[in-house]
Amino acid sequence: MGKVEELKKKIDRKELKIGIIGLGYVGLPLAVEFAKAGFDTVGIDIDPKKVYTINRGESYIPDVPSDEVKQLVEMQKLKATQDYSEIEAIDAIFVCVPTPLSKTKDPDMRFVIQAVKSIKDRLREGHIISLESTTYPGTTEEIVQPILEESGLKAGKDFYLAFSPERIDPGNKKFTVKNTPKVVGGVNPDSTEIVAYLYSQIINEVVKVSSPKAAEMTKLLENTFRSVNIALVNEFAIMCDILGIDVWEVIDAASTKPFGFMKFYPGPGIGGHCIPIDPLYLSWKLKTLNYNARFIELASEINTNMPRYVVQKIADALNEKQKSIKGSKILILGIAYKKDINDLRESPAIDIIRLLEEKGAYVEYNDPYVPNAMINGKMRESANLTKELLESFDCVVITTDHSNYDYEFIARHAKLIVDTKNALKKVPMDIKEGKLYKL
Numbered sequence: 001m002g003k004v005e006e007l008k009k010k011i012d013r014k015e016l017k018i019g020i021i022g023l024g025y026v027g028l029p030l031a032v033e034f035a036k037a038g039f040d041t042v043g044i045d046i047d048p049k050k051v052y053t054i055n056r057g058e059s060y061i062p063d064v065p066s067d068e069v070k071q072l073v074e075m076q077k078l079k080a081t082q083d084y085s086e087i088e089a090i091d092a093i094f095v096c097v098p099t100p101l102s103k104t105k106d107p108d109m110r111f112v113i114q115a116v117k118s119i120k121d122r123l124r125e126g127h128i129i130s131l132e133s134t135t136y137p138g139t140t141e142e143i144v145q146p147i148l149e150e151s152g153l154k155a156g157k158d159f160y161l162a163f164s165p166e167r168i169d170p171g172n173k174k175f176t177v178k179n180t181p182k183v184v185g186g187v188n189p190d191s192t193e194i195v196a197y198l199y200s201q202i203i204n205e206v207v208k209v210s211s212p213k214a215a216e217m218t219k220l221l222e223n224t225f226r227s228v229n230i231a232l233v234n235e236f237a238i239m240c241d242i243l244g245i246d247v248w249e250v251i252d253a254a255s256t257k258p259f260g261f262m263k264f265y266p267g268p269g270i271g272g273h274c275i276p277i278d279p280l281y282l283s284w285k286l287k288t289l290n291y292n293a294r295f296i297e298l299a300s301e302i303n304t305n306m307p308r309y310v311v312q313k314i315a316d317a318l319n320e321k322q323k324s325i326k327g328s329k330i331l332i333l334g335i336a337y338k339k340d341i342n343d344l345r346e347s348p349a350i351d352i353i354r355l356l357e358e359k360g361a362y363v364e365y366n367d368p369y370v371p372n373a374m375i376n377g378k379m380r381e382s383a384n385l386t387k388e389l390l391e392s393f394d395c396v397v398i399t400t401d402h403s404n405y406d407y408e409f410i411a412r413h414a415k416l417i418v419d420t421k422n423a424l425k426k427v428p429m430d431i432k433e434g435k436l437y438k439l
């Protein structure tokens with residue numbers, strides 16, 4: 001029996017031990033799925049708080065229920081540690097560490113390099129490694145593979161190496177780790193085969209591609225597609241405003257076309273760890289090859305400017321009431337980067353708060369998912385969303401359309417509303433008339 005067949009048998013018998021490096025939005029759901037499928041799973045994270053929380057049987061990721069974590073920890077199927085020496089006993093390692101941008105918008109590969117170096121020191125024959133962190137095409141073969149091969153072992157022969165992009169959509173109840181198809185590209189056919197086989201234990205459909213580069217590029221096409229289309233519709237919002245047309249009505253009408261159109265909605269900008277960042281990884285890589293990725297740069301420019309556009313809208317709305325931003329009390333509703341989650345990373349609401357404060361506004365926020373947050377150098381608490389609060393502010397700005405807001409209540413008691421998400425769509429006209437400004 002060949003080495004790959006032997007490993008497959010081991011997987012079938014659930015004798016393979018799984019290690020997940022980085023227990024964040026991506027790593028924790030993956031660890032829980034493997035543990036639920038019956039594999040002994042160890043999560044390695046440098047954050048002692050995360051390790052402690054998991055080992056107490058609690059989850060800090062809204063999509064992962066605490067009772068699942070608790071049950072798996074009690075059954076000793078799942079544990080967390082800061083100790084990399086665990087890798088010696090682990091057979092398959094999934095790297096899910098952050099890949100942010102540096103201040104100059106270049107890829108910051110520190111976390112990936114640090115994690116891979118820690119693996120290299122413990123690498124042994126038969127190890128299976130899959131990188132899930134979003135990154136530019138070439139990372140697996142140009143950065144990860146050479147570091148691992150410093151061990152003296154050869155990728156594809158002594159150990160197996162692949163890239164498999166994570167597609168998790170936080171807050172999405174319909175598509176989870178299990179029913180979202182997974183793309184896998186290994187450094188050679190054996191690597192693709194074994195890594196795909198392993199994922200197929202927890203994911204319904206695994207799609208094999210010919211190389212890690214193809215898998216890396218797949219993720220970047222998906223996220224660039226979103227970034228460009230969001231930018232397009234944001235620019236449509238601006239054009240509609242100039243022309244005196246309701247962009248939301250136009251989008252709804254266009255989306256009645258049953259083919260060739262996919263609806264995207266405008267908003268105050270883009271946020272999260274992926275859409276604002278990933279396309280820039282690709283444009284950075286292309287710059288090193290003397291190519292300017294024009295669509296990516298333009299989309300980034302339009303989306304990054306949306307918070308400024310929203311601030312201009314707020315200024316216009318206040319102006320109608322003979323007020324200026326300076327000295328006005330402005331309440332921001334929803335600071336998470338999208339609805340029904342608690343993630344603030346790259347959230348445009350944060351930029352809007354900063355811009356408003358720079359212009360002299362007094363700003364408070366409410367977000368049912370974010371009880372407190374450090375914004376513009378100041379620790380703040382989510383204000384209680386009462387009738388009195390709404391009535392006491394000059395302007396209420398809806399930046400995130402959380403499902404559990406009572407929009408009729410908000411519309412009834414706010415003096416002036418700037419709605420960047422068309423969240424008040426269903427509120428009767430007589431309640432919102434004369435005080436609503438939409439994007």
Ligand SMILES: NC(=O)c1ccc[n+]([C@@H]2O[C@H](COP(=O)([O-])OP(=O)(O)OC[C@H]3O[C@@H](n4cnc5c(N)ncnc54)[C@H](O)[C@@H]3O)[C@@H](O)[C@H]2O)c1
Nearest residue numbers: 022023024025026045046047096097099111115133134166
């Ligand atoms: N969040 C998403 O929706 C999403 C979706 C698809 C892809 N991704 C990609 O997945 C990767 C991880 O994203 P995330 O949202 O899970 O990030 P995260 O910040 O939530 O989690 C990353 C974890 O890695 C840990 N970590 C950092 N360096 C480490 C090291 N050397 N060893 C062990 N642990 C380490 C951190 O402490 C943190 O807990 C990124 O590349 C991201 O672009 C994220």
